[in-house]
Amino acid sequence: MNTDLQELLRIGSLAVDQAAAVVRGKVVGQVTGKGDRDMVSALDLIVEDRVRSFLKRETPEIGFLGEERGGENIDGADLTWALDPVDGTANLVHGLPLCGVSLGLVQGDRSVLGIIDLPFLQRRFCATDGNGAYAGDARLTSSATASLDAAIVSIGDYAVGAAAGERNRRRLAVTQLLAERALRVRMFGSAAVDLAWVASGQVDATIAMSNHPWDMAAGVCIAREAGCAVMDADGTPHTLKSSATVTAAPGVRDAVLKLLQDSKALVP
Template sequence: MTDLRSLLGVAGAALDQASTLVTDMAVGAVQAKGDRDMVSEIDFAVEEHVRTFLQKETPEIGFLGEESGGAGAGGALTWALDPVDGTANLVNGIPLCGVSLGLIADNRSVLGVIDLPFLGQRYRAAEGHGAYCGDDRIWPRETTSLNEAIVAIGDYAVGERAQERNARRLDLTARLAESVLRVRMFGSAAVDLVWVASGKIDCSIALSNHPWDMAAGAAIAREAGAVLMDVDGTPHDLTSAATIAVSSALGDALLELLTGI
């Protein structure tokens, strides 16, 4: 049986070092990574450091990083890392970014640690053990009506087929604008998901599902008590087309609003 408590400690130790790199390093050179996308020297440094640390501490677990792809063991467990979730925010001095490390078992995220270094916040969860910010247990808000809800949405698409993909996102934005209290775009899936988990916002909707972006935040939000689902309402896993985290009382109303997106 996998000892998730022990692995949570390993993940926390990896992010202790990663967070220090993010706050202490200069951003350095920023490279284009396709259309209107970018990667910084900090992204590369954090990924290299965390990958090396995890391969030493947990050689039996595979590794998937946003910048370097997959490496290591090919077993049932895989670490998934976004070294800087919100790179565009980081390079422009916006403090909404984080290091996001999740553990995937059979396409389901079962553990997550997210550090928001410029906000001084560390979120963590392991399946069956609760979700925390620092030493405090966290839960979603109990908002019962969409017109009282604050909803975060993912970034608009860039790159191949951006116009086509953004038609869905613009449709989503319009529907939300007519129905909810406020729509927000923070520019980091990690921020969106942990803020649902801790009750700062009521819902996060991302019409994407890259494992390095979502694995850690999905584990934290689910363990806190949020509903994690695909856009059609089926339970979320790493094969889903979208990543939606919402407080349980709003789930049905949100699904009705999303019909046909």
């Protein structure tokens, strides 16, 4: 299909407008567990259903994948929207403002468009493939930090659910080495926040040992277009098939990859 990314950015932005307005209403509604130490709120479902309905009407030829209700028309689709209706639900439920609406557009296994809205911080980030990344009218650039000991590095949430202990060994090893080598370590509890802030240069790198398309599709496009290195844990370019999502300012890329390599030796 002929892909007009700027037109799709306009349509996606309208969808996120609706989603952000619902989130700002703060009516979380019923909170239901979904597995070990995970949750979904009524608000997540309302946002996902509203965005899905809007995009199905405006772009019926494009598939849709939502975190909460799964995929629709994604088999064989050239393009697929990927939505996390509230990235950082646990933060939202506890009254913490670090959460966001994350809407990406995926072509094959590559993110080509991203919109992240942080409703309680009143900031929106967006990008399309080859056209740069922006917060409002301001073009984003990654930080100029040149050494890990001067860097603020955020990490993704620890694993929960089946085999969480085993899966967290590498995460804990990474945390240990970051505590020894980085200026500061942060866990914000939202991949949308992590990726938006590394794109804007507020954070120098972010390491998530996971890669769900609804979590990452928007943010990896934004970070890449801001000049960040966006990689798998082994340094290969990030795709939706990657096992991890590692994003770094160019000046700390090599140090972050070395740390990830060194962390393997700490895992029994």
